[in-house]
Amino acid sequence: MDLKANHSAPVLTDPTPINKPRLGIHDSLLPVFSQGPFVTIPWKKPGVFDDVRATNWLDAMKSSSPRNITKYYGTDFSSNDADAAYRDWMLKYPSALTAFEQIANNASGKRIALFLDYDGTLSPIVDNPDHAFMSNAMRAAVRNIAKYIPTAIISGRSREKVRKFVGLKELYYAGSHGMDIMGPFRPPTDHTTNEEVKEGNLYQPASEFLPMINEVFVTLVELTKNIEGAKVENNKFCVSVHYRNVDEKSWTTVAQLVQDILKHYTRLRLTHGRMVLEVRPVLKWDKGKAVEFLLESLGLSNCDDVVPIYVGDDRTDEDAFKFLREDGRGYGILVSPAPKESNAYYSLRDPSEVMEFINLLAMYKKSVP
Numbered sequence: 001m002d003l004k005a006n007h008s009a010p011v012l013t014d015p016t017p018i019n020k021p022r023l024g025i026h027d028s029l030l031p032v033f034s035q036g037p038f039v040t041i042p043w044k045k046p047g048v049f050d051d052v053r054a055t056n057w058l059d060a061m062k063s064s065s066p067r068n069i070t071k072y073y074g075t076d077f078s079s080n081d082a083d084a085a086y087r088d089w090m091l092k093y094p095s096a097l098t099a100f101e102q103i104a105n106n107a108s109g110k111r112i113a114l115f116l117d118y119d120g121t122l123s124p125i126v127d128n129p130d131h132a133f134m135s136n137a138m139r140a141a142v143r144n145i146a147k148y149i150p151t152a153i154i155s156g157r158s159r160e161k162v163r164k165f166v167g168l169k170e171l172y173y174a175g176s177h178g179m180d181i182m183g184p185f186r187p188p189t190d191h192t193t194n195e196e197v198k199e200g201n202l203y204q205p206a207s208e209f210l211p212m213i214n215e216v217f218v219t220l221v222e223l224t225k226n227i228e229g230a231k232v233e234n235n236k237f238c239v240s241v242h243y244r245n246v247d248e249k250s251w252t253t254v255a256q257l258v259q260d261i262l263k264h265y266t267r268l269r270l271t272h273g274r275m276v277l278e279v280r281p282v283l284k285w286d287k288g289k290a291v292e293f294l295l296e297s298l299g300l301s302n303c304d305d306v307v308p309i310y311v312g313d314d315r316t317d318e319d320a321f322k323f324l325r326e327d328g329r330g331y332g333i334l335v336s337p338a339p340k341e342s343n344a345y346y347s348l349r350d351p352s353e354v355m356e357f358i359n360l361l362a363m364y365k366k367s368v369p
């Protein structure tokens with residue numbers, strides 16, 4: 001596979017015959033496009049306007065990241081009931097702190113790879129997405145663990161933005177829910193250009209969608225400008241429409257706008273995050289695929305002596321948990337202050353527990369290299 005300049009950044013193109021491994025990455029890891037070649041597919045089709053209330057969008061919006069604990073449990077629940085429900089839930093998803101010894105025993109004599117989500121995992125959830133800063137203590141913990149084990153950040157945000165928030169160059173970064181991966185550095189060959197040397201090993205399976213995503217971003221900014229509190233974020237290969245600060249009475253309007261836009265773009269789809277609607281390419285590529293890709297790039301896939309660990313709080317992290325759960329590849333750790341069904345094995349309550357876990361892991365790796 002060659003690195004070729006496209007727009008502002010080089011992307012991987014693929015002149016290699018099918019079935020031939022590319023860059024050491026097996027074909028099965030590369031995305032399957034839902035429809036034929038990009039250039040022949042029209043961007044827009046005539047809109048058919050459904051009522052958003054007839055879909056389950058609103059239910060999903062209401063249940064995504066309730067702002068207070070009574071919304072998790074209902075108003076009849078006392079905090080004692082909530083604690084009891086959480087303890088029950090932890091029987092199925094034990095705390096990764098109390099189960100640390102078990103995790104360490106299972107990883108004994110093996111290499112660990114650590115994958116971390118950003119929002120809600122390394123930084124607390126806040127009202128303004130531009131202010132989701134991680135603490136210096138968390139940054140120090142992540143910097144420290146990266147000395148011992150390969151560590152990657154996998155976020156729904158654009159890669160550039162999450163890298164800026166984290167501010168550590170010793171990590172690998174995957175932005176746009178894994179559609180923009182900066183993998184391990186590969187030594188330059190005689191054919192490597194200066195630009196490619198600068199960018200390292202960049203993999204962007206959705207690069208063809210960039211103009212479409214930009215168009216949708218601009219349209220959504222315009223359409224939502226009069227909805228108080230609505231915020232549209234450009235995450236490069238996906239667009240986030242935040243409704244956390246929108247009055248609940250206007251959620252239908254937000255949902256309807258996004259749904260109407262999607263009617264025009266059959267090759268884009270919607271996913272739900274924490275009080276955010278996310279528009280992204282119809283592409284079989286997600287955080288699970290990104291983990292698989294990074295493991296392969298790091299030379300850590302199909303190895304019995306590797307234990308990948310993924311820590312995340314959101315629905316989009318479930319793809320990564322699922323991938324690790326399959327064939328017992330590794331461990332997913334769900335960050336949640338309330339019970340919820342998950343493909344993870346373990347749980348942590350909030351970012352402060354995530355930091356504790358990372359510090360324990362670093363101590364363990366230091367004592368047992």
Ligand SMILES: O=P(O)(O)OC[C@H]1O[C@H](O[C@H]2O[C@H](CO)[C@@H](O)[C@H](O)[C@H]2O)[C@H](O)[C@@H](O)[C@@H]1O
Nearest residue numbers: 118119125126127129132155156240244274276
């Ligand atoms: O995959 P992640 O790193 O967890 O990114 C997912 C989305 O995170 C951000 O939104 C969420 O966090 C914000 C700040 O705490 C919060 O205000 C918002 O309600 C949450 O949905 C980010 O802004 C999105 O673009 C990401 O897709």
